[in-house]
Amino acid sequence: MTEATYTSKPRLNRAEHGRKAAPERILHLGIGNFTRAHQAFYTEHAPDAADWGIAAFTGRAGDNVMLDALAPQDNVYTLIVTNQDGDHFEVISSVSSIHSADDITALRRYFADPNIAIVTSTVTEAGYMRDRNGDLDVANPAVAADLAALKADHETSELTTIPAKVTAGLLARRASGAGSITILPCDNLAGNGAAFRKVVEQAITAVDPTLLDWANDNVAWATSMVDRITPRTTDADRQTVADELGWYDEFPVRTEPFIEWVIQGDFPKGRPAWDKVGAVITDDVTPYEHRKLWLLNGAHTSMAYIGTLLGVKTVGEAIADPTIRAWVNEWWDLASSYLTISTDDYRAKLIERFSNPRMHDNLLRIAEDGSQKLPVRIAPVAKKALADGKPITPAARAIAAWILFLRAHGETDARDAYLDDVLPLAKADGPDATRNVVAYLDKELATFDEFVAAVDAQKEALAAEAAKRQ
Known part of the structure; x- marks a missing residue:
């Protein structure tokens, strides 16, 4: 018809x-x-x-x-x-x-x-x-x-x-x-x-x-x-x-x-x-907020940038990709350690929801307004992990993916209310380039040399993974 x-x-x-x-x-x-x-x-x-x-x-x-x-x-x-x-x-x-x-x-x-x-x-x-x-x-x-x-x-x-x-x-x-x-x-x-x-x-x-x-x-x-x-x-x-x-x-x-x-x-x-x-x-809505923002929205945001870099179009395709799914689980393991309510059933339900073959949820839609989403979905967990000596790679990976996403799609597919601010930062080179992007998202997070280095390392790792798939 x-x-x-x-x-x-x-x-x-x-x-x-x-x-x-x-x-x-x-x-x-x-x-x-x-x-x-x-x-x-x-x-x-x-x-x-x-x-x-x-x-x-x-x-x-x-x-x-x-x-x-x-x-x-x-x-x-x-x-x-x-x-x-x-x-x-x-x-x-x-x-x-x-x-x-x-x-x-x-x-x-x-x-x-x-x-x-x-x-x-x-x-x-x-x-x-x-x-x-x-x-x-x-x-x-x-x-x-x-x-x-x-x-x-x-x-x-x-x-x-x-x-x-x-x-x-x-x-x-x-x-x-x-x-x-x-x-x-x-x-x-x-x-x-x-x-x-x-x-x-x-x-x-x-x-x-x-x-x-x-x-x-x-x-x-x-x-x-x-x-x-x-x-x-x-x-x-x-x-x-x-x-x-x-x-x-x-x-x-x-x-x-x-x-x-x-x-x-x-x-x-x-x-x-x-x-x-x-x-x-x-x-008290706080425990429910954190579970949803960190597990669902945090995973969504990570998948949006990582998936797009790796040639994936939808949430269903992303969660079916073994590498991306493993990275999502790493993020969930970290974020779940800071939640006060149960997450096992919730995580299982998220996999089911993400995997729904009839829900074609486009990653570019989810990728919108990363400058506003990353500070509330990723940064809080990153700071807790740094304070506790827990793995920071899952959080660093999400921010690294956003930087690479802006570099690759900033002039075409990226939609962000603050694109004029963040695109020049993402495209910049130099020893402080990554730190400046992190500082835009969260000033405190940018003071941790360990985290800035982790973001740099993940930029290289994601670029290598994307190159393998071309």
């Missing part, structure tokens, strides 16, 4: 295939495939789903592909859960509306609405706009421009960065008297609640310090750990939906059976009964 044929199918729509749009009580920043397979899935399945609709905003200024695709479908879409022996399909109706990231007027309006109880986000590590110290990157021109614009005009200024947008939203909420709200980040970042709070409060301080007291009394900052592998949508996915279900969905989302959500925090205005459909509500 050609594209022309599947687009001729009747269009998926809410009236025929979904359920009535629920009243909007959740505001989501940065809707993408992961959001639609994860938070929207939990909300769809919650027993009180009819009371909790999601008003979502796209993630990047000017990128309205998802908005334009889903608007003709009344914002419903097909979820394809890819088991090893076949697909399971369902229509997700929990997203009540989608708006452009550029529509700051609508964003302010939602923040000012007392019916909005929760703000969730999937804006990636890069969206927090942090510098190397985890502070708001006020030297970034976009951040500086937003702070100046918002300080001059609280009510109508146009903004592009997330910390400034949230600050504008909270200003609008205070002005409207809408009361308390929970902000629940859902990004792959340890302590995402504290990290998000820090940059937003620093933006508030720069714009209107009087808002801080109000925020302390009215904003509940929650933290979460999220997990579900979700590749990019392809024409093959659209084809599958048309063949199996008989309708045209411009933006279905394919995902794996596994799903996990661990949440820590307060919800003064309530929340969907996510815990009734598998979400874990806990007083």
